[in-house]
Amino acid sequence: MDDIAGICARFEGTFVGWQIAELQEIYQALEPESRDFTSKFSISCPSGCGTCCERFVPDITYSEARLVAAWLILNSRSRLVQAVEEWKSGDRGCPLYNPDTPYHCTVYPVRPLVCRLFAACATKGKAGMEFRRCRFNADATAPQEIEAPALEAAGAPVMQDYAYRVRSLEGAGGVTLLPEAVLAAMDELRFILAATLDEQGPDNSNPDDTPTPTPTPLAS
Ligand code: SF4
Numbered sequence: 001m002d003d004i005a006g007i008c009a010r011f012e013g014t015f016v017g018w019q020i021a022e023l024q025e026i027y028q029a030l031e032p033e034s035r036d037f038t039s040k041f042s043i044s045c046p047s048g049c050g051t052c053c054e055r056f057v058p059d060i061t062y063s064e065a066r067l068v069a070a071w072l073i074l075n076s077r078s079r080l081v082q083a084v085e086e087w088k089s090g091d092r093g094c095p096l097y098n099p100d101t102p103y104h105c106t107v108y109p110v111r112p113l114v115c116r117l118f119a120a121c122a123t124k125g126k127a128g129m130e131f132r133r134c135r136f137n138a139d140a141t142a143p144q145e146i147e148a149p150a151l152e153a154a155g156a157p158v159m160q161d162y163a164y165r166v167r168s169l170e171g172a173g174g175v176t177l178l179p180e181a182v183l184a185a186m187d188e189l190r191f192i193l194a195a196t197l198d199e200q201g202p203d204n205s206n207p208d209d210t211p212t213p214t215p216t217p218l219a220s
């Protein structure tokens, strides 16, 4: 189940399903902007580089965590789940990084916003829009800087604008380190999946034959 639409369908009718569908819309809006921007300015990463993922654990929102968690659960990626569970505060690097996979990111179709935009977008600084190359990149694969007028003319995606859109799905919620957020989301989604399976499944019987409690009348 690589496509986000399939994940939305599985959680249809729940808050999580709604949130993931909204997140998908944001990612879909970003995709052509990002493609046009990086191709116009010939921005890519040196072949084989994954230094950012090796050294960095992103902070993500709960909607982003729910999408990653749903993808891991619905695709039965138990080894990745274990990597997230074994991650310890202070560990360097993202537990979902694997240099032997095509994009080095084992959750590439559902990767969070910062992973989609890092070093491939404009940011808003004091002097207006700016682009600065990742310090691990090189002249052959990205310009050092791009001036604000060129960024504006190109309709470059802006990190802060997309971050506000993603954060707006959270209400008052903040951001949390990816492994912690994904672990919490996995617990929540397993509960929802168990509940919805119970509603939809052919066998709705009580698995351990626990008697249904009978209300006791209150003494008058
Ligand atoms: S989720 Fe993927 S792209 Fe993002 S830091 Fe982890 S490995 Fe890198």
Ligand code: SF4
Binding pocket: 044, 045, 046, 049, 050, 051, 052, 053, 118, 119, 134, 135, 136, 137
């Ligand atoms: S060049 Fe920078 S952004 Fe690109 S993969 Fe390497 S460290 Fe990450």
